[in-house]
Amino acid sequence: MKPWLRTTLWSIFAAAVLVLLVASQYSVSKKKTSTPKMHIHEHPGMSFLTEEELLTQLKRAGLWNENTTVDSLKIKNIEAYIQKLNVVDSVNVYTNLGGNWEIDVQIRRPIVRVLPEGNSGFYIDDKGEAMQLSDFPAHVLIATGLDELTMENASYKRLINNDSLITISKLDDLYRISKYVCNSTFFNALFTQLHYDNNKGFKLIPRVGNQEIVFGLAQSDEEVDKKFNKLKIFYDEIIPYEGWEKYESIDLRFEEQIVGKKK
Incomplete structure (x- = not known):
């Protein structure tokens, strides 16, 4: 086959393919979309x-x-x-x-539900942002005693750029504690409620037993880690011998010690 003829045939073939592609694309573009x-x-x-x-x-x-x-x-x-x-x-x-x-x-992943008195409340997610409720309740911690928190002011991001507010904020403490519980298989199964007390700070209410866990403040991730580590030691080494029902409260607020109040 002569070179010029080969070139011509290839040009015709390429043009035909291009026409078909354009026609196909046009046909697809005018096609009704299916349900996504x-x-x-x-x-x-x-x-x-x-x-x-x-x-x-x-x-x-x-x-x-x-x-x-x-x-x-x-x-x-x-x-x-x-x-x-x-x-x-x-x-x-x-x-x-x-x-x-x-x-x-x-x-988004909720980690705690804030339940103000007389209000259905809202969630706080794993990034510290307020999140609306759904028709099907998420199985997360319930936080009470924080009646001043609303969807509008419960935004961790609004506080994160102000160090002084972060360290004293109830919302910040709530977020740190809830995040730790949510990420711990052991504590997530153990606790159902987090309550804020004006005198003692945050208290954790376990699923089993009638005692309260006085957590206090949570001004840093390090403080939260230390307190939960102390509590884990207590549950691993004391509860198996003493039993769940022997203690009325377990106080984690003091440095390097756990204060257990017996009934």
Whole structure:
């Protein structure tokens, strides 16, 4: 085959492929989108957002319906809308070959529920930010005695840039203690409630037994570690011999010691 003929044939072939690709792309762009495939990642035992709820919200916001075509699907707008939902930590929306699209959502992780008197309260998540309640209660610590805290002022990030506020803040103490309990398999199974007392500071209420654990303040992660380490030693070395019901209270406020008050 002559060189010029070979070149011509290849040019025709390339042009034909290009036309087919453009036609295919145009066809896909005018295709109606299917219902998105969703991946909603939540921590075990929690239900803050279902696929049905998210789809309903997208429809109400006018961001998607069954007649939405591929070329009219506003990925960035959908991402921005979902990211603003109070329960969402992060989101990624993307399309794939054939015009199908997917939504990947990571839900925030609550670590404590603040329960003011006469109020249903709110959660604080593992980043120290206030988080709204859901229809299905999360199995986390319940914090009482903090009636002045609201969704509006319970923001750890608002305090983190002010060292003096961090060290004296009830919210900061609550966050440190709750975070430690949430991340500990042992203590997370042991405690159900955290109560603030104006005289003693924070007190932990165990699931088993009638005693209270007087924790006091939690001005640093180091202080929290030391107090929980002392408590773990007490449970490992004293409780097996004395029993759960022998102590009325266990006080962790004193340096290098545990004060147990017997009934």
